[in-house]
Structures are given as C-alpha cells and as structure tokens.
Amino acid sequence: MLQILAQLIVSGISVGMIYAVIAFGYQLTFATSKTLNFGQGEALMLGSLVGWTVVAYTGYWLMLPVVLAFGLVQGAVVERLGVRQAIKTKSESGWIMATIALGIIFRNLAENIWGRDALKFPSPLPETPIALGGVRVLPMEIAIVVGAIAMMAAVELFNRRSIYGKAVVATANDRDAAGLMGINTGRVITFSYALSSLAAAFAGVLIAPVTSTGAAMGGALGLKAFAVAIIGGLSSGVGVVVGGVILGITENLTGYYISTGYKDVPGLVLLLLVLSFRPAGLFGRATIKKV
C-alpha cells in the first residue's frame, strides 16, 4: 500500500517539474510585459518535434543546443508578431487572441510536417527503471527533475548576477524607469519571450523520452502549466515548483485511487480555490510599494 503511494508520488514529481518549467516560462513574460504566451504548450510541442528530427542525426546531447536555439527564435517570433503591437497600443486583450492564434497556426504547421500520430522519442538514458527503496524510477525521470531545476537556477543566476539579467529585473519592476537607465525595454520583452519559449522547448525534449512526442502534446500541458502558474503565483519561482509538484502528485493519486477519468479534476478544483481565496497565488507576494 505505502509502496504504491510512494510510487505515485515519485512519478508525480517528475511530471510536476515539467509543469513547473512551462509555468516558469509564463512567469518570465508576465514579469516584464504583464502578458502571457497562450501558445506556450505549442512552443513545447514544436521544440519537442524539432528535437525529434534533429536527434536522429546528432544524438540527444548535441540536439539540446539546437532545440534551445530554436526555442529562442520561436519565442522572439511570437513576441514580434503577436505581442509587440498589443503592448504598444496598450491593448488589454489583443495579445491573448494573437498568442492563441499563433499557437493554433504552429499546431497546424506541426500536423502537416510531422503528422498527427505520437512519435517515439529515443531516450538518452537506460529505459529500465532503477529501484530506489521499493520505488521504481526511470533514469529519465530523475533527469527531468535535475534538468528542470538546473534550467530555473541558471535563469535565476543570470538575473541576479549579470548586468543584463538585472536589466530584465529592472524592466519587470518599472519599465519607464528602466528606460531612463538606457535599457531598451522593448528588447528585454522580446528576450523574455525568447527565454520563455526556450524553457518550453527544453521541457518538451525532457519529457518526450518518457511520454513520446506529437503535434497534439502541447495543448493539455500548456493549460495545466497555466493552472500551476496561477496556483503558485505569477511572481514566485518557488511557487511554480511547489504548484507543479502538487498538481503532478494529485493527478497521479486521483488517477489511481479514484479514476483516470477524473485525473484532471483536482488540479482544476485547486485552481478555482486559489483564484477565490488567494488570487495572487499560494506564494504570490504583495509587492512593496512606497508612495
């Protein structure tokens, strides 16, 4: 009994970390521009499929930089085509429709290039589970957790240590004041979209060896990660990790103890509860403002 519970929790954690990385991407663009890429799930899907094509020639590790670079470009394209104009005209909702539309276009594109079926993604690590105290873990599941944390830590380090990272934080704090420092805040916003899609593309090639890939993989992941971003708060890095893991675990528990048919319900119920009682998210902080 306990062993099953432990098993469900452990495999919930790795899925949860994928949600966390995508949700982290939502946070990146929200911080600088107060906008989100609702095609984030499709960014993950595209990254994953590009990785699937490239991995056949290069192997897994050399494929990673190609996919990350692709993610950067794809995110920058989304910002230029879908978001920039909406920010310029201070449109409240233009970016919502534009990023959803771009997501649908990307999905159609992917269906035409790679087809509609799920594709098996070669795993860089052995596919036999390791037994850890009675719990069976795939090496790739461990790699997901490590990769996800490394990715978020790298961005955090960049933001805290480098002058360009500080310029990103400054833009998030106060865009006008950042402009007065000589920071090209329009470029910072493009960059945060690029980084956000990079995170999604990275998540896509992390999870693909475990779940397979395909043009349809993005929608549900993007939506669940959105729930995680709301649950964890759009401003808290720790929040998305905790939120992602909570969602990953509850999904697994519900799927096993209740029914796989209800797998998605608890996360969305949690989302509704958080929206009602803590709209800033479980870890969202009220920003300090002095007048």
Place this chain on the structure above:
Amino acid sequence: MLKIEKLVAGYGKVRVLQEVSITVPKGQLVTLIGSNGAGKTTTLRAISGMLKPESGTVMLAGADITGMPSHEIAKRGLAHSPEGRRVFSTLSVADNLELGAFTRAIGARPRGEIRQDRERMYEMFPRLAERRAQFAGTLSGGEQQMLAMARALMLNPEVLLLDEPSMGLAPLLVEEVFATIARLKERRVTMLLVEQFAAAALDVADYGYVLENGRVTVSGEAAKLRGDPAVRAAYLGAAH
C-alpha cells in the same frame, strides 16, 4: 548644453505644454518652478523621452533628441531622476546604482570606473552605504530619494533632470537634499531642477523659469526672480 524650443506636449488630447522654451547652459543649475499642474513634470518627461512631444525641439549637446525613446536619450548622456523616485524595489541598493551605469557597462557611454563611482556615491550618501545590500523597496522615502539621485548620477550625465527631489520628505531631509544639490553644483554638474519649494530652489539655482498653465511666464537670473514682487507673491509665500 540642453536647449528646449517651443515644446508642445500632453496626454492624449489634453495639451499640457504650450510652446515651452528653456535653456540650460553647461555647468549651470536651472530651476523650473510653478504650481501643481503647471506642467513641470510633463516638461521633464518630454525631454527625457518618457513622453513623446507633439512639436518643438529638444537639443542635447547640439544634437536633436526630440521624440527619441528614453533609452536612446540616456545613451546620449541625459539622466532623469523621475517624480516618485521610481527605484527598482526588488533589486538591492548596489544593483540600483549599477543599473544607473547601465549605458556605461554596455559600452554605449565612456566606461570609466563604475565600481569606484559607486563607492563615491556611498561617500556622498552614507545612508546608502549602510543599506547597500538591502532591497530598494525597503528603504524609507528619504533614502529612496537619495538612491534615485545617486542612480541618476551613476550615468555620469551631461545633464541631470531632478523632479521634485524634496517631495514628501521631512524638513530635515529636505535640507539634506538641497545641500546635496548645492554640492553637485559646486562640481559643475549641469542640472534642471523642478521644485515645489520655489524659495529653496531659487536660492541654490543660477537661473529660473516660472511655468504657469503650460507656459513660461517669467524667467531670469535666480537672484532677480527672488526679488520679483509677482514671483514672491505667487510662489515664495511672501506677504503682500
């Protein structure tokens, strides 16, 4: 150094500035006084690119900067300590100062010694030295004002715009702010100062402009404006 001619600017359809012309010579301190809503802050915003002017010209060191985005104007050496301080609240005091020198760090302006300049700011504002590792959002209003001024100075600006540096501060801190401005003047920093405390501003300035309903109504040497009966009655709180 800074020359504004017939500047017209506003928000949407509301025109705030009507052909404002101001000259700030190199090494001088010019002050812009006037009542609330006269357009003082709007003037500074239109100069630094936070607001796009409708017409008129802004010349910085002989180059036309009218309508440029603020980050381009900063690269040309104009620093603006804005109304409401606008410090970066989730960054440390040290990081705020470093970002003041962003244009230098990326090579858009002469680099010089950024770290040494920061130490100089700590000497000038000892309170900031004590709080260098703290988030700027946790500072008191007076400390945030010091930080906003120090951050602007980190640009090594050709011209420094100061918007209401005394706003909301206790009287003792107001004195400190004006003492700092006087020290900057001794160092020949070219400044355009917007102030509600007109008397104190005219005491420290070389030259003054009075703004009324978006127009310059009176201008002249600061000493003369202090003696002008109309200015005294309207802005210096003198008895009639």
